[in-house]
Amino acid sequence: MNKFTSIACIAFLSMSLSLKAQQQSSQQLKPIIENFVQETEQRSQLEQLAHELLDQVGPRLVGSTGGQRSHDWAISTFQKWNIQARNEQFGTWRNWERGISHIDMISPWVKSLDATQLAWSPATKKPITAEVIAMPVFQSQAEFKAWLPKVKGKIVLMSQLQNYGRSDYQYKEFATEESYAKITEEKKQAADAWKKSLEFTGFNNNTLPLELEKNGASAVAISYWTGIMGANRIFGAKTKTIPMIDISNEDYGTLYRLAQAGKAPKLTIDVKSESKGTLPTYNTIAEIKGKTKPNEYIILSAHIDSWDGSTGACDNATGVITVMEAARMIQKYYPNNQRTILVCLWGSEEQGLNGSRAFVEDHPEIVKNTQAVFNFDSGTGRIVRINGGGFEKAYDFMGRWLYAAPNYITKHIETTYPGNPSSGGSDHASFLAHGVPAFMMGSHSWGYGGYTWHTNRDSYDKIVFDDIEYNTILAASLVYMADQEAELVNRDRRAMPLDKDGNTTTWPEPRKAERSDDYYFVK
Template sequence: MKKLYTLLLLIIFWIPVLAQDAVVESIVQEANENSQLERLAHEMLDVIGPRLVGTPEMKQAHDWAVAQYGKWGISAENEQWGTWRGWQRGITHIDMVSPRRASLTGTMLAWSPSTGKKGVTGEVVIIPDLPDSAAYANWLPNVKGKFVMISMNQPTGRPDYNWEEFATEESFTKMKEERESAEANWRSRTDKMGYDRRSLPKALEKAGAAGILMSNWSRGFGVNKIFGAYTEKIPTLDLELEDYGMLYRMVEYGDKPSIHVLAESEDLGEMPTFNTIATIPGSEKPNEYIILSAHFDSWDGGTGATDNGTGTLVMMEAMRILKKVYPNPKRTIIAGHWGSEEQGLNGSRSYVEDHPEIVENLQALFNQDNGTGRVVNISGQGYLHAYEYLGRWLSAVPRDITRHIETNFPGVPGGGGSDYASFVAAGAPAFSLSSLSWSYWNYTWHTNRDTYDKIVFDDVRNNAILTAILAYMASEDPERTSREKSVLPVNPRTGEQREWPSARKATRRGGFPDED
């Protein structure tokens, strides 16, 4: 009888363990054998394209996501949280027409005004080096009808790693010194004007310039950062380094280059903005929540593939897998696809403000938003006992995934950077699944090269498996996660005790020139 009793205890103990193993195995199998990542990436990135807040493409993406979730039997909706300046990009052609003819490569910045269908032709000039703001005020009328270059001319289009590989040490040192000197001289030149990066384009526009030319080089071959325009009537264009440098040299040598710009866009007025929220209801604890988090919007220099198309794909694929192999979670699982993260975490901050009951009962949030790479770091975000529950959950993840991951406990709370910070500021257990770089900061973060071909699908697939298993384990955990905060360390830069980040209000109406 004693042996039988022992056997029964073993059976009772092992049944849930075996059941858990079966779910984990099913998650891995579904992800590897029936992945939808490539199809979803094509539809979102190639067909819909970039997802700039306030654009029709952003709304199209929201509607597409709701439809996808519906096909998987998952309830989803677009939840409006505010309004934004509506704008749609049109066709852009930039051509040098003198001293020779050549098509140039560049991008009209987001929210840039249109040239109209006939385009604009004008001479190209650079900002001269003058002694003071009075001299610049006297010079300003000279920009009338001309395109003004407002970025420094880079001495090299080769990234530093290329110099390190091939240059002599003396040559590399010389180049860096020349670049530093050029940067200092350019800062001095613009400082003497009395304008900053926002006010300078507006001053040139007021003086009658035909357009603004810049080149926000990202320290990589053929790659520039693409952000938004500050002009209201004339176009602002970012030229790739090679063409920008050529025009700059022509101006310096007195060749008087002229360009013709056709840059069409449409101002759409005030447009509604949304978060897409998908939900798998909990069966035992429906009022406790796990959130799979990724911002849906992007800048529109490329198609937003790694910022944050890949994070979006991870969360959508994890939800699809969970619905198929774990359709009745104990806790409610939500996917939050946030809008306007790029302008200040506005979608997630709005959600935190609008849904305090979910924030209060959040078991865990997992956010992914720094590129296509496999997850390599998870921080406890300052929660004293995060190592206990995250450790339990990670133990269920296959070793070939967790062997790449370093953990940092208790860590320090993130004050910004991505949407998990909106929840951390509210005291909720939210965690960033931080990825391997894959040259993210130079080559794809907010650049013209953030496109489908940069996705590493093996890494994204691993991240979907990781996320699905973490969500499953968080749902099954019999314990609520602790929110006890650690004593934060001293900031070595200030020598002062770090403080927990405070919640910031979302911008509910944005993008309009009078509000910049």
């Protein structure tokens, strides 16, 4: 960087900081909210929290010791801040511990593959060396049945071959219009053909692995590519006795083409993991007791569990550190809170909101007297969308609460009132089903859907801390303002809109929490 560039950068930074200061001062922030802003700018602990949770605790798959460590870490951290916290058990889950994986192509040439065993995959007692067979596009059920005996002793490639491995936005940006149209149509045709082929088997992606296992396959391999180069989704295995692995799109394509060409590629698979009975599943509940209305509640919500293809940074360590840091600031700068403030870190959200659904079942007295729930579970971006949740008067109270937050934060937020209640997706839905004003904090994408959501790329380096700082100030400000209300806010529900067929939609019904893994695994 040369001297003049440096001067320009310093001037730009000074202007940016000056603008931010002007925005704050012109709005005349409430003193406590101003403290939240200054604390975040000068003494934020977000990066330290992320380092501890992601680098030290690691992935937090339900039923794993990593999941247990995360709850214990949260308790210890809250206690350092003089915030009372506890783990509430709501069920149990299969205890599975990931070990080391070696997945190597040994013929027709040698390469260690970019691959991983899926969660809860059976381990190999000794390395498996076998030929790879690729599942073709079937034209009939008879064709599938004729092919099925060929899987015996083989490692079966069960996913569609992706001939176009670049992200769609690259094709759109760099290809000619004619080429882009051609590629788009070919991709659609291939996807439709594969979908039809799967229908001919009589199985789906969840049940076919067991059928392959039943017919003697040595292992099942998939490639759950997201459409973004290098990113694959890592979920759970669907086999009972043989390993199930995910292979990167690049390596999977090599294997598939070799198998298609009759070159009989071979793999050696050695995946270590251990199943050790069951472990408890928990919610971690931190509590800042209300001073004058202790039996009324405001809830900061985020799920602490994750999938384990990576460390679960954007889903949902970012939400966890946001609500924890907000609680730290509230404890420090708002000592006279009227209502009890709960910070709820849910377990087993990824398997169907089990932690939050269990909480609302187990604590009807809290549900009845909750002022609001603010749920953070949408990645690393700054908050830009808030839905009124279907409450008729949501604009009245949310408008007041948002207006008090710094306008350099709220100016990015688009609100929808009264909005519609969500029936799923994240933990706010568990409360909405019981008529509690619960709000999902919708954020900028930062490539969340394709790049980090449940993928092997959801790691610390994807966090945008500038945006998380905004969200932390917003979270603390909303809690403070919700607590300033003299009474619990209005819970009247909107008249529900019509669906596309002209029928009146209904408010989501409460759903029972699953408190064990019995429903999840094929026994």
